[in-house]
Every structure is written in C-alpha cells, then in structure tokens.
Amino acid sequence: MPATLKGTITIDGQEITVTNPEKPLWPEMGITKRIYLQKLAALSPYLLSYCRNRLLTVIRYPHGVPGMSFYQKNAPQPRPEYVKTAVQDGIEYIVLHGLPELLWLGNLAALEFHPSLHYAGSSLPCEWMIDLDPSLEVEPRIMEAAALVGDVLKSLGLSSVPKTSGATGVQIIVPVQQGITFEELRKTGHFIGRYVTEKRPDLFTLERLKKHRGDKIYFDYLQHYGGKTLAAPYTPRARPGATVSTPLLWEEVARNVSPLDYHLLNIEERLNRTGDLIAMVAPQPVGEIAAKLP
CATH class of the missing domain: 3.90.920.10 (DNA primase, PRIM domain)
Incomplete structure (x- = not known):
C-alpha cells in the first residue's frame, strides 16, 4: 500500500x-x-x-x-x-x-x-461456528465458557478454534467435511448446548430472548441457516479500541485473555507470529456425530 x-x-x-x-x-x-x-x-x-x-x-x-x-x-x-x-x-x-x-x-x-x-449458490455450510453470546456488556466468564465448550468438542473427537467476536462474545469454529448440512449442525449444536446448560446452569442458557437470560451466556445453536451471518474471522469491529475478531489458541483461552487485546494497531504483528490458526485445523467429522444423535 x-x-x-x-x-x-x-x-x-x-x-x-x-x-x-x-x-x-x-x-x-x-x-x-x-x-x-x-x-x-x-x-x-x-x-x-x-x-x-x-x-x-x-x-x-x-x-x-x-x-x-x-x-x-x-x-x-x-x-x-x-x-x-x-x-x-x-x-x-x-x-x-x-x-x-x-x-x-x-x-x-x-x-x-x-x-x-x-x-453463494450453495445450500451447505462452509464451517460450524458456535456463538457464545453474553448477556452482560462485560462478561468475565466468557473464556471459561469457551473452554468448557471446547472440552466437550474434544471429548467428541472434534478439534476446534476459538475466536473473539471482537465485541463481547466468543465463537468456536469447527472446520467441517464437505456435504454436512445446516440441519445436522443445528442438531449437533442443540445436543452440546443442552449438555453444557445442564452441567453449568449458572453459566449457560438456551433462552433465545435476551430479556429472559439474566446474566447467563447464550449458547446459540440456531444461527446455522442459509442467509444467516456472523462476524468473519479477522474482521475489524466498530467498537472502542478498534478490536478485531481474532482466532485464539486454547492456551490463550485458559489464560483468560481479553477480546480487547487484539486490535487494528497490533493484529498484523500477531498474525505474523501465529498465521491463520483456523487453516491449521483439518475438516472434522461432525456428520458422524450428527448421525448418532436421535
């Protein structure tokens, strides 16, 4: 430039x-x-x-x-x-x-x-993106919640990459094998969402209406339909601090990093060190898990 x-x-x-x-x-x-x-x-x-x-x-x-x-x-x-x-x-x-x-x-x-x-022109998802949406403007437990979901995915044999939304939330990305459907992702997401809300009802909710969530983090498994969108990995966000939606290492999640740590003025240096963390994960067999669910 x-x-x-x-x-x-x-x-x-x-x-x-x-x-x-x-x-x-x-x-x-x-x-x-x-x-x-x-x-x-x-x-x-x-x-x-x-x-x-x-x-x-x-x-x-x-x-x-x-x-x-x-x-x-x-x-x-x-x-x-x-x-x-x-x-x-x-x-x-x-x-x-x-x-x-x-x-x-x-x-x-x-x-x-x-x-x-x-x-464009396809009805099949490119990846699975689990959205963890806090009800609080400042949510100190968001990385704890992400780590719990990551552990559940790992127990199912699925590798994943957490990313900051660049706002208050975290998304967890699972690269998927070609051919899986949005319905299969919603089905698998509902299964995991029910599990984590039963395990930690103080932390997670499946309640869609924000006014009924209290201080809980919404596990959004319903985002996966044609035409729906989420903030792209690496997009800037129009937030104080010029934050960028940034993929993380699970070790960084364990250290409770802040989404505010990654912004337009330092993201280039970070990417020179880490590369694209999402691209390092092979497509995962989510369809095999969906096929086993009732």
Missing part, C-alpha cells in the same frame, strides 16, 4: 478512488481512513479467506465510530465493474473475490464484514 492515499490507487490492475483519507474512523485510537485501508490490506490474506465467494453484509459508519451506522446487504450503486454480486431472496449481495473490492468497501467506511455461512 502507498504511504499516502489521495485521489486513486491501483491494486491488482484496478483503480480505486479514495476520498477523505484523513477522516477519523476510530478517533480515540487515532485511526484515519488512510490507516484503516493500510490495515485492511494487511488483514486481507486472512479476512478474504472467510469472505471470498460468500454473500456479504457490511456495516458502514460514514462518520466513523461512534457515529451513525447502517447494515448494507444490497450492493450499493454506483459501483465498479470489478465488484461482483449474487442475488438471493431478492437481495443483491456483494461477493468478494479480492483486495480491490475490499478496499473499495473500506473507502465507503465499511468497518465490519459479516459473510454468509455458505458460499
């Missing part, structure tokens, strides 16, 4: 217009649009792995954080010819392929990337 971003830049042969490069996007962190685009480019080899060829929803903050925001499902107009789209359920989604589209969205102040859990 060039050191100065004014007017246009050329990436992979595509010309991208950059407007207001010094606009503050995370003012308290000193992150301008120029810095954001540089960090987005550094994240792109990782972020694109989990957004490419999927139906993309972004959250845009035209005036930066904590200004007004809006979800954008339909691809905006006008848009460059290199930005490809796909239609599902009457919505024309952006389908990312490379860095030019990512930076074009970054220039539009798209600060969060929420891809579908399946590829």
Whole structure:
C-alpha cells in the first residue's frame, strides 16, 4: 500500500478512488481512513479467506465510530465493474473475490464484514461456528465458557478454534467435511448446548430472548441457516479500541485473555507470529456425530 492515499490507487490492475483519507474512523485510537485501508490490506490474506465467494453484509459508519451506522446487504450503486454480486431472496449481495473490492468497501467506511455461512449458490455450510453470546456488556466468564465448550468438542473427537467476536462474545469454529448440512449442525449444536446448560446452569442458557437470560451466556445453536451471518474471522469491529475478531489458541483461552487485546494497531504483528490458526485445523467429522444423535 502507498504511504499516502489521495485521489486513486491501483491494486491488482484496478483503480480505486479514495476520498477523505484523513477522516477519523476510530478517533480515540487515532485511526484515519488512510490507516484503516493500510490495515485492511494487511488483514486481507486472512479476512478474504472467510469472505471470498460468500454473500456479504457490511456495516458502514460514514462518520466513523461512534457515529451513525447502517447494515448494507444490497450492493450499493454506483459501483465498479470489478465488484461482483449474487442475488438471493431478492437481495443483491456483494461477493468478494479480492483486495480491490475490499478496499473499495473500506473507502465507503465499511468497518465490519459479516459473510454468509455458505458460499453463494450453495445450500451447505462452509464451517460450524458456535456463538457464545453474553448477556452482560462485560462478561468475565466468557473464556471459561469457551473452554468448557471446547472440552466437550474434544471429548467428541472434534478439534476446534476459538475466536473473539471482537465485541463481547466468543465463537468456536469447527472446520467441517464437505456435504454436512445446516440441519445436522443445528442438531449437533442443540445436543452440546443442552449438555453444557445442564452441567453449568449458572453459566449457560438456551433462552433465545435476551430479556429472559439474566446474566447467563447464550449458547446459540440456531444461527446455522442459509442467509444467516456472523462476524468473519479477522474482521475489524466498530467498537472502542478498534478490536478485531481474532482466532485464539486454547492456551490463550485458559489464560483468560481479553477480546480487547487484539486490535487494528497490533493484529498484523500477531498474525505474523501465529498465521491463520483456523487453516491449521483439518475438516472434522461432525456428520458422524450428527448421525448418532436421535
């Protein structure tokens, strides 16, 4: 990426217009649009792995954080010819392929990337993502909850990777073998969710309505349907601290790391050390477990 971003830049042969490069996007962190685009480019080899060829929803903050925001499902107009789209359920989604589209969205102040859990044109999941959603804005037990779920998965013979949501929660990702269905993931998730809520009713709940959860952590096994989205691994989040949704080592979970530890200003150094932790886990035989459940 060039050191100065004014007017246009050329990436992979595509010309991208950059407007207001010094606009503050995370003012308290000193992150301008120029810095954001540089960090987005550094994240792109990782972020694109989990957004490419999927139906993309972004959250845009035209005036930066904590200004007004809006979800954008339909691809905006006008848009460059290199930005490809796909239609599902009457919505024309952006389908990312490379860095030019990512930076074009970054220039539009798209600060969060929420891809579908399946590829465009497919009805099968790409991975299994268990969402642990705290009811409290600050939840000191979230890593304890993640470790318990990880232990249950391990007892079933499944390897998994925890990741911070970049907000308050944690997701646990299980790479899956091709051919498993969303129904099988929901079935297996319900089984594990019932187990952990019975084992630790003080910590977990399956209650969908937040107002009825008290201080418990919601084990969301119902997220897995076509068209549903979750924050992508490695997406920035429009939160104080410019946090990034970051895959973790289970050893880090045991040390009770904070989701606030990983942000746009230090994520590049971390990824240079760890690489993509999700890509290091082979597809897991979740379907074999689902087949044994009633």
